[in-house]
Amino acid sequence: MAYWLMKSEPDVFSFEDLVAKTARGEAEEWHGVRNYAARNNMKAMEVGDLAFFYHSNIGKEIVGIMRIVVPAHPDTTADLNAKGEVVWECVDVEAVKPFPRPVTLAEIKATPDLTELELVKLSRLSVSKVSEEEWNLLCKMGGL
Template sequence: MAYWLMKSEPDVFSFADMTAKTARGEPESWHGVRNYAARNNMKAMKLGDEAFFYHSNIGKEIVGIIRVIALAHPDDTAELGKDGKVMWECVDVEAVKPLPKPVTLATIKATPALAEIALVKLSRLSVSPVRDDEWKLICQMGGL
């Protein structure tokens, strides 16, 4: 299993929104990503991979864990390219659980063992990989 971090602005779509959709049995298509590296990260995801749900802009903290439940597929919010194909893709996810204690960006930046995490190194990337050791440490920091 691989681990990821996926960002969302909580005033647009929060972890509470994600949890409510999952409770209703509705998957969430992680659509709207318009960055090639982020898209390619979603194309690399496998069923069952897990991701941290990060509240960007407001809060700037990891607040929960989500799981990939459908592989990359055309993003229905994207326009067609010149060749008539959708160039943007997304995965479907569901909520797994909240972190008992959200882990802030400030805390992550202050933790030497997380100095190389993509969240810090590639701060504008909305979907990024997380190494196994980073995942374990953040889970511990978040009370799991």
């Protein structure tokens, strides 16, 4: 199993939105990513991998955990390139559980054991890797 962090602006699509979709038995296509490194991270994801849901811009905090339920596939919001090919891919996710206490970016940056976290080192990347050690620490910080 691998661990990830995926960002969304909560005024566009929040963790609460994902929880509501999951409760209805629906998965969410994590579409709209237009960065090759982030796309490649999604291509590396496997069904069952877990990801933190990070509210970006508003809040700047990890608020919950989600699961990858459909592997990488063409992003339905992407246009085809000049050759008629889909360049952008995405995965589908479902909510697993909220954090009892959100973990802010300020807290993360102030934690010495998280200095190598891609969220800190590659702050503009919307889909990033998380090591098992980082995952466990962040879960503990979030009250899990």
